[in-house]
Amino acid sequence: MFSQSCKYAIRAMFxxxxxxxxxxxxxxxxxxxxxxxxxxFIAKILQDLxxxxxxISAKGPNGGFMLSESQRHxxxxxxxxxxxxxxxxxxxxxxxxxxxEKSPCPVHDEYKLIRKKINSMLSTTQVSDYNDELSMSKxxxxxx
Amino acid sequence: MFSQSCKYAIRAMFxxxxxxxxxxxxxxxxxxxxxxxxxxFIAKILQDLxxxxxxISAKGPNGGFMLSESQRHxxxxxxxxxxxxxxxxxxxxxxxxxxxEKSPCPVHDEYKLIRKKINSMLSTTQVSDYNDELSMSKxxxxxx
DNA sequence: ATATTAAAAGAGTTAAAGGTCTTTTATTAT
DNA sequence: ATAATAAAAGACCTTTAACTCTTTTAATAT
Ligand code: FES
Ligand code: FES
Numbered sequence: 001m002f003s004q005s006c007k008y009a010i011r012a013m014f015x016x017x018x019x020x021x022x023x024x025x026x027x028x029x030x031x032x033x034x035x036x037x038x039x040x041f042i043a044k045i046l047q048d049l050x051x052x053x054x055x056i057s058a059k060g061p062n063g064g065f066m067l068s069e070s071q072r073h074x075x076x077x078x079x080x081x082x083x084x085x086x087x088x089x090x091x092x093x094x095x096x097x098x099x100x101e102k103s104p105c106p107v108h109d110e111y112k113l114i115r116k117k118i119n120s121m122l123s124t125t126q127v128s129d130y131n132d133e134l135s136m137s138k139x140x141x142x143x144x
Numbered sequence: 145m146f147s148q149s150c151k152y153a154i155r156a157m158f159x160x161x162x163x164x165x166x167x168x169x170x171x172x173x174x175x176x177x178x179x180x181x182x183x184x185f186i187a188k189i190l191q192d193l194x195x196x197x198x199x200i201s202a203k204g205p206n207g208g209f210m211l212s213e214s215q216r217h218x219x220x221x222x223x224x225x226x227x228x229x230x231x232x233x234x235x236x237x238x239x240x241x242x243x244x245e246k247s248p249c250p251v252h253d254e255y256k257l258i259r260k261k262i263n264s265m266l267s268t269t270q271v272s273d274y275n276d277e278l279s280m281s282k283x284x285x286x287x288x
Numbered sequence: 289a290t291a292t293t294a295a296a297a298g299a300g301t302t303a304a305a306g307g308t309c310t311t312t313t314a315t316t317a318t
Numbered sequence: 319a320t321a322a323t324a325a326a327a328g329a330c331c332t333t334t335a336a337c338t339c340t341t342t343t344a345a346t347a348t
Contacts, residue, residue, distance in 0.1 A: 046325090063323075
């Protein structure tokens with residue numbers, strides 16, 4: 001469904017959002033540990049998101065990543081599109097080039113509804129929506 | 145969502161199911177053309193399905209592939225599991241090793257419902273369900 | 289029997305995703 | 319100013335998916 005990079009990107013953004021509440025930068029090392037993910041790989045992913053101005057980064061001591069007020073309203077769909085492109089939004093699940101009513105594949109009608117729910121989930125969830133649950137360890141960003 | 149192999153496998157099975165009604169074998173060449181897919185790749189995929197007894201194959205003149213009466217009841221879920229494994233059934237969409245209620249990721253509750261719909265679509269659809277629509281060109285297995 | 293047909297088998301290739309490493313640049317604390 | 323810190327940049331490596339090619343085996347029509 002999502003590439004590995006995209007999954008990490010979403011989880012990283014949730015984590016940065018949570019820490020951004022405290023007004024502090026969180027370093028790559030801490031992010032990688034918080035997600036149980038390879039640090040250099042996370043670094044590269046965040047570099048991309050930083051270029052796309054979806055996260056603020058700062059070099060030097062006490063540097064790291066954080067989200068501005070407006071960046072905390074980034075949706076999961078924003079992240080998915082930034083990392084994986086927009087194929088999730090409207091492509092055929094059986095791989096036909098065009099998904100439309102003119103030449104539907106056998107599962108088109110059913111999949112259309114599922115895809116709508118996926119898009120809805122992604123577009124209605126913001127990265128800061130679960131700050132509290134994450135802080136209280138009711139939700140998790142890595143395996144226990 | 146599905147690997148390329150899996151998408152081709154599903155489409156190939158729909159096509160073989162449709163032709164099996166006529167009681168004839170359909171050759172790889174014709175299948176590849178019917179799906180607008182690379183012939184040697186389709187051959188590989190069908191070889192695997194054949195080994196897993198999900199399709200009958202015959203060598204020599206008038207050979208090819210067809211589905212037995214019972215094989216026509218194969219569901220899309222059977223195909224997906226055979227080709228891509230069972231990760232679709234119960235894995236976390238953010239990549240956590242375990243998806244369960246004990247350590248849910250932020251989208252667990254919502255994704256659980258979506259995954260259920262996907263599984264339902266796959267398990268209730270049989271490869272021969274759309275024979276007629278395919279024959280009448282109301283549904284398609286390749287781009288126009 | 290022989291030639292032809294068509295899938296099976298399996299090695300080989302290509303491209304993309306996933307992941308690592310080293311060097312550079314910017315910041316800040318001293 | 320200098321040293322220490324931490325991200326940026328970009329080259330590099332590894333693995334897997336996607337796809338191809340060649341040879342072999344089996345079946346059938348003549
Ligand atoms: S054509 Fe396949 S999902 Fe729409
Ligand atoms: S834990 Fe992520 S979907 Fe269940």
